[in-house]
């Protein structure tokens with residue numbers, strides 16, 4: 001895994017660039033991002049670069065512990081966030097909240 005790169009589904013690009021989405025929730029495979037590092041971000045679908053993000057923190061969380069505050073940081077309602085996570089990581093309880101800050105975009 002290259003910890004200087006991160007992908008997002010294209011449908012979240014606008015929210016990231018506008019600052020409405022300030023966290024992402026990933027599974028065990030993506031817990032290695034290093035706080036303080038800057039990552040190059042591209043779309044999952046076509047690997048199109050669209051910004052740089054600074055990783056602020058990586059914090060373990062259980063799916064059952066997700067709250068409205070996490071949903072706000074994802075610019076979603078809590079039911080929407082839970083549906084998205086279940087779709088991407090079906091049945092996974094151990095997750096990681098990755099908080100980031102936009103550094104630059106195109």
Ligand SMILES: CC(=O)Nc1ccn([C@H]2C[C@H](O)[C@@H](CO)O2)c(=O)n1
Pocket residue numbers: 007008009012023024025026044074084085088
């Ligand atoms: C594209 C890819 O490799 N993985 C992911 C995983 C998650 N997301 C988004 C979806 C939600 O907004 C949060 C919570 O998982 O992060 C994503 O865009 N790409």
